[in-house]
Structure formats: C-alpha cells, structure tokens
Amino acid sequence: MRFLAILLVGWIQTAQAIPDVQYWQTEQGTKIYFISAMELPIIDIQISFDAGSMRDNGKLGLAALTSGTLNEGAGDLNAEQLAEIFDDVGAQFSQGASKEMASIQLRSLTDQNLFEPAFENMLRILKKPTFPAKELERIRQQMLQSLESQKQSPSSLLSKAFQENLYGEHPYAFQTGGTEESLPILSRENVINFYKKHYVAKNTIIALIGAISREQAENLVKRILTDLPAGETLPAIPLVPKTPDLKPIHIEHPSEQTHIALGQIGYARSDKDYFPMLIANYILGGGSLVSRLPEEVREKQGLAYSVHSSVSPMLQAGTISASLQTRQENAQQAIELVKKIIQEFVEQGPTEKEVIDAKKHLTGNFAMRVDSNGKLLSYLTTIGFYNLPLDYLQVWSNKIEAVSLEQINDAIKRQIKPEKMILFTVGKRSS
C-alpha cells in the first residue's frame, strides 16, 4: 500500500515542460507553426500540403506518384545531383503522401555552410520539379511492385479490404499507392497538373523546430513561399457515409495465421467524443498489454501475440477497429472472444478504476510523446492540419483529466456499434 501512495504523489507532481508553439499566417493563407529549440544545433522543417490521396479524384495513386517523383529532377539538376547536395552536407530529405496530406521534410545542422545548400535544394525540389518522364516511369514501376508485395502480406490484404469495404465510394476508401488498373494510365500531364493545383500556398502548412530565432524562422518561411503560387483552397472532403451493411468478408491466403479485424466507421478528429474515446480505446485495447483485449486474449488465453483496438479519427470520420492474428484452428474461438469483450464493454462500460488507471497512463506518458524535436515537428503539422488550438500540447493532459466516467460511457454508446462491426479475415478458410 505504501508503494501505491508513493506512486500517487509522483503522479501529481508530474512536471511537463512543453515548449510554446508560435503561430502566424501569411497574407496568402499559409499557416506557420514554429518552436524555437536551442539545445541542439539542428533544424527540422516539414512542409505539408492538402495533397494526399483523398485528392486523387478518381485517378488512384496520383498523389503518391506526384510526391514520389518530386525529387527526381528539379531546376536543371537531375535526381543524382539533388541527392548529392543533401548528402554532401549530411542533410536528410524525405517526402511522402498519405491519405490526407503530402509533405516534404528536411533535417539539417544549423551551421550556415551546411544548412544553406540543403535548404536551397529543398526549395528547388518544392518549386521547380521537372518530373522527368523516365524517372516518372521508374517510380510508377516501383509502385506497381509495391502492390505485388502487398499481395504476399496477409496484414496488407486485410488493411486494403478493410478500408475499401468500410468506405465504399468515399475518397478515404482508396489505397494511397493506387491500383494495378489506375497506375498504368496516369500520365505525366496528370502529375504536373496535380502538382500545380495542390502544391500551392493556400493549401500549405509549414512546421519548423530548431536552434533558430523567430526572426530567422520568418525569413526561412518567406523564402519557402516566394514564387509559390497562392492557388485555390480545395473543397472539403465529403462526409463519410454510415458503416455499410455487409456480411463477413474473407480473403483466402496460404498463411498459417488468420488475420482478423472487426471494424466500423467512427468519428472525426473534431468530434466532442475525441478525448472520451481516447480513454475508452486505451481501456478496451489501446494500451499494449494491460487493456482488456490483450489481457483476455493474450495474457490469459495465449491466443495471439498481437491483439489491440484502435480509433483513427481523421478530418472526416475515421474507423474504430479491433484486430489480431491467430492460428487458423483458433480463429473462430478468438473472434467470439473479441466480440464478447467488445459487447460487454459497450453494455457495462469501463469501471471507475479502469478510468483512473487510463488517465494516469495517458497523462503520465505525455512527456514521452513530446520528448524530441522529431515528435514535436509532427505534432506541429497535426495541429495545423486538424485546426487544433495552439495550446493543444499544453492543455492535452488537462483535457484527459477533465473527462468524466459518464462522458466516456456516453461516447462509447454513441460511437461503438458492435452489431454494425464488419468481420474481415485473411487466411486459410476453415474446413
């Protein structure tokens, strides 16, 4: 008992030094988020665009192909020359597209002799990409190969079927990597037009963190935005329809384990249930080994190595799911068990103690979520993209603390619909 009391004191005294987020917006509408972090001679910059695959507009894979070819030629330099400039100064450059956004990212030392060439090179890639036909073709082939590799992975097959079936015709349904049918017909012109329309100042969020002053950050931002066309703000993504009424979906695959997911359409990032559901999900199956699902399925029965639940709110409604993998002969037993746990959770809700423990974990763990420049950078982009308040990081723990058991129960009843959840399985069909 003494031990517990000590823990409690430690919990109350938790110190969280969370750096201030500075924000400004340019005349053209670009949102800037900046943290000055002087401890390490490093600067990180992430420039994000509303140019994810949800903007593919029927040309599946276009956002990813555009992003993937961005650094394959710019100005009068070819891919190799661009790569050498970064490598010569030890800078790390990357780019990528997800469902909701596309971004480019640079990590460099702050020494001007190292930083300047890297920064200029990034600007070149951002503003003057040439999308050479030969390189575009190579990236297309790589994407097609990647689709092949998904077919040999039961977890990829599951995730693809899950998204496609739950979202139906909604833009969230489609894989960022495109399809075998769509990729071959994407033209260079499609790519150039996508770039021109989406990589524009109005659709841009710039996040910076590093050993620079506000003034220096403002100068960098000016240089990023010079000559970047303002463009048009894109229309909002349509609302996500309700969870469709579907029978269980099975995909035959010669794997030894059956990969299982139960899922439904959930809620958006801006929903008032966001914080109550964060706690609810932790209790149900979001907390490594201590949540209900891993406790029952793994720790008590040894049925699976990995079993968890997740909530993934996006700009529009995300999904709510539970998933695991188990040997084929145990699949039916595991599915029944998971259904039972979810059903009980929705009917009876969490206990008071579970809520206290979950809050302790989430608030106590927060310091670890923001303990590096890398992690803070991605939070800055998240704050910008989902229009979260500037003090989001400062008040996060308070928001968690403020949620009541009643609010959690209400949220669970509103959001989790066991009878609507669709069952997905990938593996050998049971005989």
Added chain:
Amino acid sequence: MKYLLSCVLIIISASSFAEDNKTKELVLENGLKILVKEDHRSPVVVSQIWYKIGSSYEENAKTGLSHLLEHLMFRGTEQYAAGQFSKIMAENGADENAFTSSDYTAYYQKLEKNRLAISFKLEADRMRGLKLDQKEFDKEREVVIEERKLRTDDKPNSLMYEIFKATAYQSSPYRNPVIGWMPDLKNLTLEDAKNWYQRWYAPNNAILVVVGDINPEEVLTLAKEHFGNLKPSDITPTKSTQEVPQFGIKRITVKKPAKLPNLLMGYKVPSIKTTEESWIPYALQLIAYILDGGDSSRFTKHLIRGKEIATSVSSSYDAFGRLDELFVFGGTPTKTNTVETLENAIREQIQILKTELVKESELKRIKAQLVAAKIYEKDSVFYQAMQMGQLETIGLPHDLLDQFVEKLSAITPEQIQMAAQKYFIDDGLTVAVLEPQPLSDNSPVEKPLSNKHGH
C-alpha cells in the same frame, strides 16, 4: 572526436555542451555495471537493463529459450503477480518493452524523470526474484509460437533470411534464429527456463544504462539502493563455437507462396570484437555506406536509377557482433529483371571496389553524413542508451562510439580496396534466392471486391 567537437562549438555558444554529455560509469560490488548520461532537453529518463545472454548462447535443441525467457520476465515474481509489472509501469505512464538478439536481452522503461525509482525497484526485483510456473509457461510459449508465425513463417522474406543465416553459418551459433526453431519451441520446458534464468540473470551479468534529465550522482545512489543488495552468481562465460572456414560458394533456393523474388548474398567477415587487424571492420563499415548510405550512394545511383535493375537493394554490416559476422547484400529485381541479373550487378559493384580506389569526394560525403548523424541521434535519449548497452554487452567500451567517426575517417581508399579483395570472395559466399510460388486465389469469398468498386 576532435572534428565533431569543433563542429559543434562553432554552431552553439554553450561550451558546456561536451561536458554535459560525459557518461558516468560505476561498477557495484556485486558486479552490476552502471552507465549514466545526462540529457536535459525533456523531463524524461530512459532506463535499460542489458543481460549478456541471447540466442548465440543457446545450446542444441534449446533455441528460442532466451527470447521465451524475456517474455516470462513479465509473468510474475515472488513479490508481484503475473502482469503486475506492466500494470504498474502503465499507471506510471511508462513506455516499456524488451528485446532479445543474438548477443543480448534488454529491458527498458522510459518515464517521466522523477519516477526512475519505480523502474529500478521492479527491475531489481525481477533480476533475482522471478517466479516461473507451469501455467504461465505453457501459455506464454503459445504466445511466442504465434509471434514466430507472425514475424517469420508468414513473411516469405523473413523466412528466407532465417534459412539464409542457418546456411551461411556452419558452426557459429549465429545460425540460431532469435525466436527459435519451431520444433525447439514446442519442446522447451519450464525446467529449461528456470535453469536459463538461474544461469544468466544476475547483477554481474548485467549492465544498467540510464540517459535523461537526471542528476548522475542521484541515479548512482538510487541504483545502489535498489540493486546493491542483489547477490551475484557464478557466471561461466559460454565457449561459442567459432565459424569454421568455408570452402566454396553455397547456393540455396527458398520456395514459398509469394509475389516477388528476393536475393540475399552474404560474405563472412570479422567484427570489431573478432578482427585481427583493428582497421578492417571500419573499412567494411565504410563499404556498406559507399554502396548504400544515402540517396546518392552507388547502389541507388547505378542499380535503382542508372540501369534500373533493382526496385530495392541494400548492403549491411554489423560491426558490433560478439562473433564473426556476415556482410549482407540483398534486394528485389525490377519486373523486367531477374535475381541473376541483380546478383551480377551487385557483383559488378563489388568488383569495382576491388579494382578502383574510392574517390576522396565520396569519402568526404560519407563523413559529412556520419558527423551529422552523430548529432541527429542526440534527438533520441533512447537511441543514445541503446548504443551504449549494445557495445557493453559484447565487451566493448561504450566510449568507442565517440571515436567511431574518427576511426572511420582514418581509413584510406587503399584499405577499403584491401578489405574488399580479402573478404568478398566466392569461397566465403552464400547466396539465397526466394522463388515465389503461386498464392491461392486472393479474391474475397463472401463478397468480391470487384463487384463493389468495378475494378
């Protein structure tokens, strides 16, 4: 170190930077080695406890035992019931887990800085007080069997890598998969786990590494308080079988349901620990970077761009093994190429290393990347602790890391050529090819997707 320091001092005015980062070292009377490093950027601390035990220590028919024991370390002690460890850590907001490799088993917690005592208390408790019972053992073995299926058996490339290693190493215990062979997993007993725990889990076979927003003196006092009373064991170091010479190329084929072919090529090479001439591992490390470090490396330049032979291609070498290592090349050919073409293209790159001296400009570029990476890694307290622990478990001093860039910089183009000529020879080569077999019908059975989306 000199270069790195001068570089740092130019850019930041705080000259205490280097001073702050000095690692404090202490060995308790019971043999526990403690390394503490300050990093005050965030109010967090990472604590890792490393045991010198892993799959390369395992005996015949007992593969996977170290990893299974790692799982069992969470299943209760005399003082705490099964699962309590993780519950207490969760309530304290910790990120926690464990990992096992060929040479070590490590446990870690990352917590808010003033909760370090909780981590020490529970780690000290399970270092000597583990309670192993049949029920937990049986259940956890099932979990590990599922883990093996998930990580290896159902992933063609992982399975191929496992078979490749077991083929390349003839007598070295590095041929053992960390997770264990399935027949061994099924045969391991509670007695095996108890004996393994008794034999290796003791303060004199462990290293405690702490990095974060802490006062080193306080950490050392706290560590003494919790770990100081633990009894040491008689640890008899394992005599590991050395790898015997190889007399000719070994080629294997792995046939599994898959869509993409894959190629692995491995040459026998020494590690920093086993090398006769100290410069060799550094030359090999540089070769790995020359071929596959950054987007301008030779593999990307010639095999992915240039000739467009590979979709992916890599070279890797771990200089920090306890025993002799493999220098591994691997990749997947593009659709219009074969694994044979890819093998030839890799061999061509190896041949160039043997016949032409590496340009100074190339070495300069790699050095710039290494110097920068050394600073970037300070953004992660976990990684800093991880590197120290890894070195110490194989008996190398942790401060070797500070000299790493300097040692690499001292390597000459001639030495790189010599290393390539000496080690990249067919008689020490193993080649594995994944030959994809048809997957069964992938179309959904209940409700075809093609009906739904019209593609």
